[in-house]
Amino acid sequence: MRSFQLRALGPARALGAAVFAAVLTPSVLVAQASGLGQQSLRPYWHVFAAYTLVILLVAAWAFSIGRRLKDVENRLSD
Amino acid sequence: MSTYLRQLAAIVRKDLVLEFRSKDRLVAMGAFAVLAAVLFNFSLDNASVRPRDVLAGLVWMTLVFGGLLGVGRTFHLEAEDDAFRGLMTSPAPKDAVYLAKVVVNFVLVYGLSVLALGVFSLFLAVDVGANLPGTLLVLALGALGFVALSTLFAAVSTGTTMGETLLPVLVFPLLLPMVVFGAGATGRLIAGRPFAEVAGNVRVLGAFAVAAVAAGAVLFRFVVEE
Amino acid sequence: MSTAGVRRGGTALTLIGLAGLIGLFWLSFFWVSTEVNQGVAQRIFYVHVPAAWTSFMAIGISALCSGVYLWLRDERLDRAALAAAEGGFVFATIVLVTGPLWGKIAWGTYWTWEPRLTLTLLLWFIFLGYFMVRGSTEDPEKGKRFAAVVALVGAIDIPFIHVSVLWFRSLHPQPVVAKAEGPTLPQDMLTTLLVGVLVFTVLFFGLFLMRYALEGLRAELQLRERRTSS
Numbered sequence: 001m002r003s004f005q006l007r008a009l010g011p012a013r014a015l016g017a018a019v020f021a022a023v024l025t026p027s028v029l030v031a032q033a034s035g036l037g038q039q040s041l042r043p044y045w046h047v048f049a050a051y052t053l054v055i056l057l058v059a060a061w062a063f064s065i066g067r068r069l070k071d072v073e074n075r076l077s078d
Numbered sequence: 079m080s081t082y083l084r085q086l087a088a089i090v091r092k093d094l095v096l097e098f099r100s101k102d103r104l105v106a107m108g109a110f111a112v113l114a115a116v117l118f119n120f121s122l123d124n125a126s127v128r129p130r131d132v133l134a135g136l137v138w139m140t141l142v143f144g145g146l147l148g149v150g151r152t153f154h155l156e157a158e159d160d161a162f163r164g165l166m167t168s169p170a171p172k173d174a175v176y177l178a179k180v181v182v183n184f185v186l187v188y189g190l191s192v193l194a195l196g197v198f199s200l201f202l203a204v205d206v207g208a209n210l211p212g213t214l215l216v217l218a219l220g221a222l223g224f225v226a227l228s229t230l231f232a233a234v235s236t237g238t239t240m241g242e243t244l245l246p247v248l249v250f251p252l253l254l255p256m257v258v259f260g261a262g263a264t265g266r267l268i269a270g271r272p273f274a275e276v277a278g279n280v281r282v283l284g285a286f287a288v289a290a291v292a293a294g295a296v297l298f299r300f301v302v303e304e
Numbered sequence: 305m306s307t308a309g310v311r312r313g314g315t316a317l318t319l320i321g322l323a324g325l326i327g328l329f330w331l332s333f334f335w336v337s338t339e340v341n342q343g344v345a346q347r348i349f350y351v352h353v354p355a356a357w358t359s360f361m362a363i364g365i366s367a368l369c370s371g372v373y374l375w376l377r378d379e380r381l382d383r384a385a386l387a388a389a390e391g392g393f394v395f396a397t398i399v400l401v402t403g404p405l406w407g408k409i410a411w412g413t414y415w416t417w418e419p420r421l422t423l424t425l426l427l428w429f430i431f432l433g434y435f436m437v438r439g440s441t442e443d444p445e446k447g448k449r450f451a452a453v454v455a456l457v458g459a460i461d462i463p464f465i466h467v468s469v470l471w472f473r474s475l476h477p478q479p480v481v482a483k484a485e486g487p488t489l490p491q492d493m494l495t496t497l498l499v500g501v502l503v504f505t506v507l508f509f510g511l512f513l514m515r516y517a518l519e520g521l522r523a524e525l526q527l528r529e530r531r532t533s534s
Contacts, residue, residue, distance in 0.1 A: 043345040043409045050348045050402040051329060054355070057401075058325070058507060061394045062318060065514045069311070072521045076528070230457070234450045238440040247436055248454060251429040252461045258468035282471075286464055293460055297453045300374050 085170040089178035094185070096155070103148045103186060110144040111194040115201045129202035134265035138257055140194040141221065145187040146249065149228040150235065150242035152179055157236050166302060176298035179229050180222075180291065188221040209267040216267065216276070219283040220260035226290035227252055233301045259283050307520040314513030321507030328496070328503045336496040345409035348402050350496050354504035355398040356424060360462075362392025362508065363427060366434075367459030370452035379523060382448045385455060386438070387515035391508050393431040399424045419469040426465055430458035 097103060118136050122129065156162040165175055195217065199206045206213060228249050235244040263279035332350040339346035369385035372378075403421045404414040415421075434454045441447035489497070 040343075043343055046345055046405040046409050047347050050405045051351060053401050053405075054351045054398055055325070057394055057398050058322075058511075061390070062511060062514075065511060065518055069514065069518050069521065072518065072525055076521060076525050227457070230453070234437060234453060237446060237450065238437060239442060240436070240440040244433075244436055244440065247429065248433040251426040251433070251465075252457060254426060255461070255464035255468035258472045262472070282464075282467065289460060289464070293457055297374075297456060300449050301453055303449070 082171065082174060086174045086178050086181075089165075089170060089175060090181045093178060093182040097182060097186070103151060104189075107144050107148045107186060107190045108193060110147055111140055111190050112197050114140045114144065115194065115197040118198070119201050130204045130268070131265075133198055133202060133204050133206070134261045134268055137191065137194045137198055137217075137264065138220070138261040140198075141187065141191040141217070141224065142250075142253060142257065144190050144194070145221070145224055146228060146245055148186050148190070149183050149225060149232050150245050152183060152229055152232045153236040162302070163304070166304065172299040172302060173295040175302075176229065176233075176295055177291075180225050180294065183225040183229050184222055187225050188218055191217045191221050204268070206268050208270040209273060212273040212276070213264055213267045216260055216263045216280060216283065219280065219287050220256050223256045223283065223287035223290045224253060226287060226294045230294040230298060230301065233298065237301065255286050256283065259286075307517050307524070310513050310520070311517035314510050314515075314517060317506055317510030317513060319510070321503060321510045324499075324503035324506055328500050331496045331499055336492050337490065339493070342410050345406055348406040349493075350500045351504075352399060352402040352406060353497060354500035355395045355402065356420065357501055358504045358508045359392045359396040359399060359424065359427060361505070362388045362395065363430070363455065363459050363462065366392060366455045370455040374449065374452050374456075380520075382452070383516050383519035383523075384512075385452060386519060387512045389431055389434050389451075389455060390515055391512050393428065393435070395504070395508065396424050396428040396431060400428060417469070417473065419466070419473050422469045423462070423466055427458075427462065430454070430461075434458070 115136075118140075122132065153162070156165060166172070192214065195206060195213070198204070228245070231245060231248045232242075234248065235242055238244055259279040259282045263276035263283070266276050267273065328350065332347050336347070336350070338344060365388040366385045369381045369388065373381035373385060399421070403418075403424070407416055407418070407421075408414050434451050437454050438447045438451040441450060
């Protein structure tokens with residue numbers, strides 16, 4: 001039972017780290033671009049938003065599958 | 079083959095008789111077309127919109143919404159009286175049942191669209207006389223494609239707990255080609271353009287109708303199986 | 305393959321895909337050159353187009369599995385069709401949120417009836433219908449058949465929708481839209497795009513396998529519950 005839980009946590013943790021790293025990358029880009037002045041900043045924000053939404057949607061789907069998997073496995077092992 | 083056609087004709091006759099006796103759907107769809115024309119008339123600002131330019135779009139929207147209103151109830155009688163089992167265990171093949179329903183619905187929806195054309199032309203004072211045969215052909219092909227898809231999905235939605243509420247979600251996305259080519263062609267024909275200009279539209283509408291009828295005839299058996 | 309094996313494979317592919325996604329982000333932020341006409345916003349292209357590709361592949365897989373399911377009635381095919389549809393729904397959502405973000409910069413409006421964007425919007429609704437049908441039947445077997453019919457008819461209809469949105473577009477001349485794609489795409493942009501397509505495909509199949517395994521476990525659970533109740 002315990003080893004099973006550790007196994008289930010593995011991918012979840014890796015996913016979390018990946019999300020963190022990937023969200024961090026565009027924000028570095030925006031920070032770099034901030035010197036360019038007000039008008040030209042808008043495209044950077046849109047790119048940032050788009051890439052963040054990609055990560056969020058993929059992660060949301062992955063987490064939802066993970067949660068449902070864990071739920072079914074718990075009920076199966078009862 | 080002749081047996082098949084005879085069975086088909088028998089179901090069509092039975093459904094048409096039922097339809098014209100009860101007149102439920104006839105009255106509802108006819109009233110819908112006229113009332114939609116009244117409401118559309120008051121929703122348009124005649125000072126800024128020329129009715130001639132929007133007539134085709136309004137007729138097609140009336141076809142879609144009013145048609146769905148009627149077609150959604152295709153299988154209600156069977157579902158309520160539990161007559162579906164009877165129809166399904168009858169020797170007639172299931173595609174014949176589907177095609178018969180398509181024929182009956184086509185009669186209703188085509189009638190609705192022609193009525194809508196007339197009523198809109200009357201209320202909005204637009205002359206649709208130019209290219210009338212072409213316009214009627216375009217409406218017929220559109221009505222056939224519409225009926226083929228919506229009859230199949232009426233069978234699906236009747237089997238769900240959501241019922242007819244589900245029908246627009248399933249059917250509207252699939253109807254886009256019909257609306258684009260149908261309303262486009264109707265608009266040009268009403269504006270007096272030659273039929274040759276919309277021949278391409280008519281071909282696509284025809285292909286769409288054929289594909290929809292074929293897909294419905296093949297897939298209907300999987301929707302109604304016990 | 306056993307359900308556990310599928311699940312392990314799915315997890316591995318997903319992790320590879322996520323690593324690839326970070327690589328793709330790095331490529332499109334720091335490596336690929338900026339497009340001359342559209343500037344930075346064009347970088348959305350590298351996630352937008354692969355997501356679109358994946359969502360259309362998904363409806364293809366879903367329709368194919370649905371068709372064979374109706375023929376052979378193998379539960380595994382229905383599970384695959386469901387998993388593909390869910391993935392297609394997620395990736396179509398990505399297309400629909402990234403497209404307007406790009407369009408606002410490139411064209412000045414969030415929404416235009418750009419043919420492929422329109423097509424994706426309708427695809428999204430076809431997937432929505434698929435899930436609504438599946439979820440609103442009392443008999444699960446019936447829901448599977450209904451959903452299979454929805455996926456099949458949707459896939460058959462997509463070429464027609466494509467033709468019609470292209471035709472509608474030609475009717476209404478639009479201001480000249482700078483086209484990012486085309487045969488003249490510079491080498492580094494093409495490479496980034498192809499990496500994007502590969503990464504999204506791997507990610508899709510990774511999650512697809514996990515979703516497929518989930519449905520397998522659910523069936524196992526149902527079987528066990530039925531056995532204990534009888």
